Amino acid sequence: MTEFAQRIWSSTLARHVLLAAAGLVAVILVLESTSAFRNGQFAVMAYMGIAAGGLTVLTGLNGQLSLGHGAFMAIGAYTTALLLSDWDSAPPLLVVLLAATLVTLVIGAGVGVAAARLHGPYIAGATLALAIAVPGIALYFQGTLGGEQGLTVAVPAVPDWFADVAYFITGNDISSSKYVAYIGWISLIVTFVLLANLSRSRVGRTWRAVRDDDVAAELAGINLGRARVLAFVVSTACAGLAGAVLALAVRLAAPSGFTLVLSLALLSAVVLGGLGSLLGALVGAALLTFLPQVVTGIGLDAGLSDLQAAELAPLVYGLTTMLVVILAPAGIVGTARIAWRKRRAHT
């Protein structure tokens, strides 16, 4: 029996599917036992997690830095908002999510082709420019993209079959915000299974080879440009899906939601969790979602005004990012993993 279990565990696909199933059960348990407010927060964590997962693959596995993932999320969110502008003619949600992913993927491919020829600070600067430039597009095309106010998103009603299944499994009626949280987490699990398989595959090994030594990788017959563009495209597709979930969760796509701060927050989530680790991306997303509330509370108790206390959260995760880079470049998950391996080697 244990041998059978071991054989399943050593198969990458089976392991990832098992982990995904366990994750789905955990998600159902958590979402059903928490309040509507927490459900909303978990939806935020889901889209942050999807975007961070994409970014960690790009930065951790391929060594490219993108400061423009907020901009790609904006593209996904605006696509969703345009498709879900009114209740009657809205396409099915799955189509919307796929369309948002695809549109972002196509634009990401364009940027990726240009970015693949860049390296080091150049790619950071170019994507930074992207993060600053994209919100301006929404302001310029005020007629279709709604300008400063943005576009409101009409979240479709919960489909009957989904409500039935949910009632069958949990015995609870499903609210709209819980529905969005489920959509977010199911998207996250699907994305993470795909990313995990990809990083374990030949493609993932190619990306790591390019990251570690591009000259050696090229000598080994790897097409550097193709590997870089592919990593960039996969990563932006994740950002697009994350943007779609964001649009559903916030019910709005507006330029103020996609500032430079969002892109930088994503980057620090990825660094905090540990570059290249999907679990780390999830930990980082959880920190970004739940830390602000805690820190803001502490700030208010210490006598700061609302506005000042709200800035404490970025202060804390900015400082932690700097400390992590200086002291523990492997991040939370990476450092824990190293410590665990050391302990196991000792015994």
Place this chain on the structure above:
Amino acid sequence: MQQFLTTALNGLTQGMIFAAFALALVLIWRSTRIVNFAQAPMAMITVYVALVIIDAGYSYWLGFAAALLSGLLLGAVVERVAIRPVEDKPHINAVILTLGLFIVLHALAAVIFGSRYRSFPAPFGLSGFKVGDMNIALTGFGVFSILAVLAVMLLLVLLFRFTNVGLMMRASAFNQEVARLLGVRVTRMLTQGWALAAMVGSLSGLLIAGGNLVHPAYMDSVVVFGFVAAVLGGLDSPIGAVVGGLILGLSLSFVSGYIGSEVVALAALVILMVVLLLRPGGLFSHAPARRV
């Protein structure tokens, strides 16, 4: 004609400010091979220092000097505390570090100085000169901006060309190992380089702030513009940075005047991409040396 002249003059003033900012980036890139993405928030903090002093009733020039001095100090502290530990690590660490610093300084400014918009005074007139019955868009403050940036450039040239310190700084930027063997205290030179760069950055912050509104994010887009200007010139060449700044300032001014101010950042992105794809080393690059 009137609009063309106005746009061109605005672009010239703006270009000089971008040039100063790009110069600050180039100074740091030359000495430590790091693009300091936290340059803008660093400058923003020093501008707030000036604002506090001016609001307390002291003269504009006292605030001006205090901002430049605190820029000098901040640059040195940042290099010593944050940059030194990652100097020999992969470059991605340094980039992430400066971005972390970006977030920290932003939040810090909002906590200490508040995130509301505050107006920053200008020491000279903000309305254009009159020549005959035509109103020239060049303002007193604009002339001051151009002169101030020119003066700083002149001082930098004098420093690097004709002083011992400048020679040692150039030596340590050129080759740390050899400079160290020749008795140059390289780490001290790096700290000085960062301090100097932060001061130049703070000057550009002061010039952008003059007569405008100041808030913690007011310099954010300047990071991009300064970076684009520096890349236009090749990141390695101070003269390139100045020319790049002027080209960018003029182009963006025309985009803003004839198309719309919303797409200025987009235009900067397009310029950056075109330059990087056609001449990755910038307009002033030599043929690249072998890279293995």
